[in-house]
Amino acid sequence: MGRKRRVRNEDDPIEVKPQRFTWKTVASFDNHGSALAEVARRDQGDRPVKIKRRGDRFEVRVGTPIRKTAAVEAAPAAEDASVTE
Numbered sequence: 001m002g003r004k005r006r007v008r009n010e011d012d013p014i015e016v017k018p019q020r021f022t023w024k025t026v027a028s029f030d031n032h033g034s035a036l037a038e039v040a041r042r043d044q045g046d047r048p049v050k051i052k053r054r055g056d057r058f059e060v061r062v063g064t065p066i067r068k069t070a071a072v073e074a075a076p077a078a079e080d081a082s083v084t085e
Contacts, residue, residue: 018066020065020066021048021063021064021065021066022063022064022066023050023061023062023063024061024062024063024064025059025060025061026040026044026060026061026062027040027059027060028057028058028059028060029057029058029060030056030057030058036058037051037058037059037060038051040060041060044060044062047064048062048063049061049062049063050063
């Protein structure tokens with residue numbers, strides 16, 4: 001007999017976490033890819049880095065933090081400026 005599968009409850013929402021970074025590919029390698037990708041990762045310093053394998057290639061992706069608080073604070077400030085004028 002097979003294993004009993006758990007059926008997801010429709011009322012149970014799936015929690016989606018907001019993205020913290022936007023990812024950009026900075027390098028792509030095919031031969032000796034993993035070693036070159038590791039070197040490229042070290043060159044990025046403190047920035048978050050992902051090494052992804054796509055078929056026979058390795059991609060080095062660097063993350064840029066998404067600053068949500070600055071955008072949220074700027075929107076009410078813009079509304080206040082238009083009201084005072």
